[in-house]
């Protein structure tokens with residue numbers, strides 16, 4: 628029953644990609660970033676087809692996806708700083724609570740939840756049957772994200788508004804900084820919020836740590852690792868503004884590769900983390916070992 632529900636929820640998101648979640652992987656993976664532990668909490672992964680890509684050529688597909696499908700995951704991340712337990716997104720909620728229990732963290736011990744954007748596969752774990760699942764957490768989301776999702780009706784708008792209302796006493800709205808800003812202010816201990824609009828108007832990446840010990844939790848900067856890493860100019864039909872999403876991605880990829888900052892991605896297959904290196908006109912990805 629649980630598995631059926633999970634498949635139903637995930638297939639809602641990737642409804643026209645024929646995503647199959649037949650492939651099971653490990654659910655948690657941990658990496659230290661300075662004095663913070665960043666833990667992947669996987670909601671599962673499977674194969675997606677290429678129908679949701681925009682601006683992709685036959686040559687790119689032949690080179691990057693010869694089989695016609697590529698792996699894609701749904702992930703959230705837990706950041707344990709010396710003082711706080713911080714969740715970055717919640718996945719669709721399918722395995723979140725199981726995963727938290729596996730790493731011995733009670734939902735009541737989550738102090739803050741940082742949202743990259745308000746699509747279902749990122750905020751699905753915040754409520755269960757309309758009930759707030761993290762009553763002791765403050766919920767951080769970009770002002771632009773809040774404004775967008777409270778401006779419309781139906782589908783994703785209704786879901787986001789329900790979450791916003793349920794957490795209204797705990798809601799913290801912020802303006803993310805740009806990657807060009809010299810003066811980067813911490814949103815919360817060890818975390819800076821970086822505005823990367825396009826996929827959604829308030830899409831935000833979070834950089835954890837400082838100096839040589841950093842990790843960029845990039846949300847949905849990339850959905851299709853197989854195609855958008857070598858070709859960041861490819862967008863997806865889920866992008867609210869595909870052109871702006873490409874601009875944000877190109878800028879972020881340049882920054883990440885130049886500064887050699889490891890990344891963690893919400894749709895990056897297990898273990899969900901790795902390094903981006905510049906190669907030719909695009910980039911390559913190396914998984915964290």
Ligand SMILES: [Zn+2]
Pocket residue numbers: 746748749847893894
């Ligand atoms: Zn997503």
